[in-house]
Amino acid sequence: MTAYTPAELGQFVQPGRVHRSLYTDPAIFELEMERIFGQAWIYVGHESQVTRAGDYVATAIAQKPLLLVRHSDGKIYVLHNQCAHRGAMVVAAERGNASEFRCCYHGWTYNTDGKLISAPLLQGYPGHFDPQDPRTAMVQVPRVASYRGFVFASLAPEGPSLESFLGYMTTSLDDMVDRAPDGEIEVAGGVFKHAYNANWKLYLENLCDAAHPIFVHQSSIEAAKAQPDVPPPSAAGEIAIRQMRQNGAPYSFWESQVGIWTYPNGHSFLGDYHDDAKLVAALKDPAFRDYIAALEAKQGKERAKQILEVRRWNSNIYPNLSFMSQFQQLRVVHPVALNRTVVYTYNFRLKGAPEKMFEQTIAFANVVNGTGSLVLTDDLETYGRIGTGLMSGGAEWLQIGRGFASDLADEHGGRRGKNSTSEIFIRNMFDAWLGLMTAATASAERAA
Amino acid sequence: MPELTEAEARRFLLQEARLLDEARYEEWLALFMADAWYWVPSQPEQKSPLDTVSLIYDDRRLMETRVRRLGNPHMHAQQPASRTSRIVANVTLEATNPPEQAAAVRSKLLMVEFRRNEQRLFAGTCLHRLVRAGDGLKIASKRVDLVNCEGELEGLVVPF
Numbered sequence: 210m211t212a213y214t215p216a217e218l219g220q221f222v223q224p225g226r227v228h229r230s231l232y233t234d235p236a237i238f239e240l241e242m243e244r245i246f247g248q249a250w251i252y253v254g255h256e257s258q259v260t261r262a263g264d265y266v267a268t269a270i271a272q273k274p275l276l277l278v279r280h281s282d283g284k285i286y287v288l289h290n291q292c293a294h295r296g297a298m299v300v301a302a303e304r305g306n307a308s309e310f311r312c313c314y315h316g317w318t319y320n321t322d323g324k325l326i327s328a329p330l331l332q333g334y335p336g337h338f339d340p341q342d343p344r345t346a347m348v349q350v351p352r353v354a355s356y357r358g359f360v361f362a363s364l365a366p367e368g369p370s371l372e373s374f375l376g377y378m379t380t381s382l383d384d385m386v387d388r389a390p391d392g393e394i395e396v397a398g399g400v401f402k403h404a405y406n407a408n409w410k411l412y413l414e415n416l417c418d419a420a421h422p423i424f425v426h427q428s429s430i431e432a433a434k435a436q437p438d439v440p441p442p443s444a445a446g447e448i449a450i451r452q453m454r455q456n457g458a459p460y461s462f463w464e465s466q467v468g469i470w471t472y473p474n475g476h477s478f479l480g481d482y483h484d485d486a487k488l489v490a491a492l493k494d495p496a497f498r499d500y501i502a503a504l505e506a507k508q509g510k511e512r513a514k515q516i517l518e519v520r521r522w523n524s525n526i527y528p529n530l531s532f533m534s535q536f537q538q539l540r541v542v543h544p545v546a547l548n549r550t551v552v553y554t555y556n557f558r559l560k561g562a563p564e565k566m567f568e569q570t571i572a573f574a575n576v577v578n579g580t581g582s583l584v585l586t587d588d589l590e591t592y593g594r595i596g597t598g599l600m601s602g603g604a605e606w607l608q609i610g611r612g613f614a615s616d617l618a619d620e621h622g623g624r625r626g627k628n629s630t631s632e633i634f635i636r637n638m639f640d641a642w643l644g645l646m647t648a649a650t651a652s653a654e655r656a657a
Numbered sequence: 658m659p660e661l662t663e664a665e666a667r668r669f670l671l672q673e674a675r676l677l678d679e680a681r682y683e684e685w686l687a688l689f690m691a692d693a694w695y696w697v698p699s700q701p702e703q704k705s706p707l708d709t710v711s712l713i714y715d716d717r718r719l720m721e722t723r724v725r726r727l728g729n730p731h732m733h734a735q736q737p738a739s740r741t742s743r744i745v746a747n748v749t750l751e752a753t754n755p756p757e758q759a760a761a762v763r764s765k766l767l768m769v770e771f772r773r774n775e776q777r778l779f780a781g782t783c784l785h786r787l788v789r790a791g792d793g794l795k796i797a798s799k800r801v802d803l804v805n806c807e808g809e810l811e812g813l814v815v816p817f
Binding site (some may be wrong): 406429572 | 697699700703706707708709710711712713715716718719721722723725726729731732733734738780807808809810811812813814
């Protein structure tokens with residue numbers, strides 16, 4: 210494996226362009242797992258998935274199998290799913306409730322905070338073996354923190370706090386939660402797990418890319434535009450068909466009505482997007498009308514108006530989380546290998562909202578984010594073609610300079626594109642990439 | 658009108674599979690009633706398509722859009738196009754129903770899809786509800802439960 214110096218890594222990220230090897234070099238991928246996924250705050254789940262003591266759900270940081278657990282002290286822990294004895298995965302189920310975890314191999318038994326309770330035949334071990342040692346345990350991930358129910362973990366014992374890492378992006382997470390009349394959301398409705406044969410970075414790089422839909426999604430745009438309208442609109446199909454048509458908006462729309470905002474640590478969101486009246490005919494939709502009434506009843510008219518006026522589309526939290534408040538979607542990108550990525554997509558229910566609203570969330574998810582989606586399948590094909598194309602050894606530098614000369618400062622400490630077609634959000638992710646990739650080296654060098 | 662027989666149901670399902678294998682999607686669509694739905698759940702024994710996501714859940718409008726997209730020259734996910742080979746077997750009538758009402762027919766599907774040097778194997782159980790229409794049969798609804806429905810999957814483009 211090539212050992213890159215910080216200066217060499219720095220050469221790969223230049224104004225408006227990045228080197229091809231960031232997507233093709235296995236050594237870079239290994240470094241990313243260690244320095245990005247081993248260091249940054251990574252979303253590992255939502256508190257609604259583990260509400261009672263003993264509730265657990267399988268999660269992961271990059272390829273590391275972990276457990277998100279609610280312990281009897283009420284706190285949430287993230288445990289490495291590995292027995293301290295011989296290394297077997299202790300918990301095989303994807304979710305459940307348990308008072309303790311017992312390894313299938315020799316019966317080592319752990320509390321739900323990961324500490325060893327008992328193991329058979331403990332006599333006769335050498336003196337350095339201490340069953341009370343937290344390293345003789347299902348080891349806890351050193352840092353776990355929540356923001357409004359969203360749980361993040363960091364494999365690094367030290368680093369910035371979660372709130373400092375999120376910065377202004379907390380407002381996007383607020384937007385996810387505030388839309389619930391009861392002020393709470395919960396994971397519900399199953400999960401999609403879709404896979405593609407290309408690099409993990411491509412996924413977030415696509416989600417705020419306003420210039421791709423008219424090419425990538427041409428087939429679904431044209432198919433939806435040709436679909437006759439029928440009164441009254443079909444419930445399941447209508448949201449999807451409107452969204453597919455919306456993807457066909459001309460550049461002039463993206464340049465005049467949509468913005469892109471970026472913030473430190475690689476985060477970004479597309480904003481000013483999503484006109485409810487255009488996309489879901491929301492104002493004419495009885496479900497949406499009932500929802501607004503429920504929100505106003507709980508939060509008051511003025512506050513409800515403020516909440517609904519936040520018009521963000523995808524919000525990306527670097528390195529691997531993307532969510533969207535309008536239809537309560539959340540996607541987690543899991544790097545598997547240099548050219549293999551799996552994305553888990555979740556839905557949230559707005560507590561206190563009419564159940565019809567959640568049905569719309571599901572209908573939207575199926576057609577836009579689903580494995581059999583009319584939209585997403587063309588994105589997945591495109592990622593795969595990038596994976597293959599990059600192997601051809603053609604152009605050495607990949608261009609991420611769109612809008613470079615016209616980016617602007619933002620009042621909340623970030624930078625924004627002049628309009629949504631700017632690739633500023635990709636440049637911003639590579640700034641964070643370089644920071645994480647070289648900071649670890651720097652601190653290791655200091656230690657040495 | 659006579660009650661649906663197992664042999665008649667089998668003939669119909671084999672013809673449907675042939676249309677799909679030959680990518681005759683418009684003709685496949687024509688087998689469905691105007692108010693039909695087509696459902697590929699994302700969870701084993703999924704109870705409802707409304708409160709849980711589905712790999713595919715199309716009403717007739719979305720089926721029409723899906724089929725129209727399959728014929729679109731700019732559908733990147735089908736360049737090159739897939740070739741498929743289906744085996745439909747274990748056809749059984751779920752219950753006998755009075756004529757003119759939908760009869761539930763259960764079958765097993767084994768489908769191989771080949772595309773760009775990669776071969777995928779899908780297996781599952783289909784539940785068709787068939788109704789008489791004129792001289793033939795039409796599909797009132799079709800549900801396909803894949804054995805790996807909750808697993809990690811690459812994009813699903815060709816209907817099952």
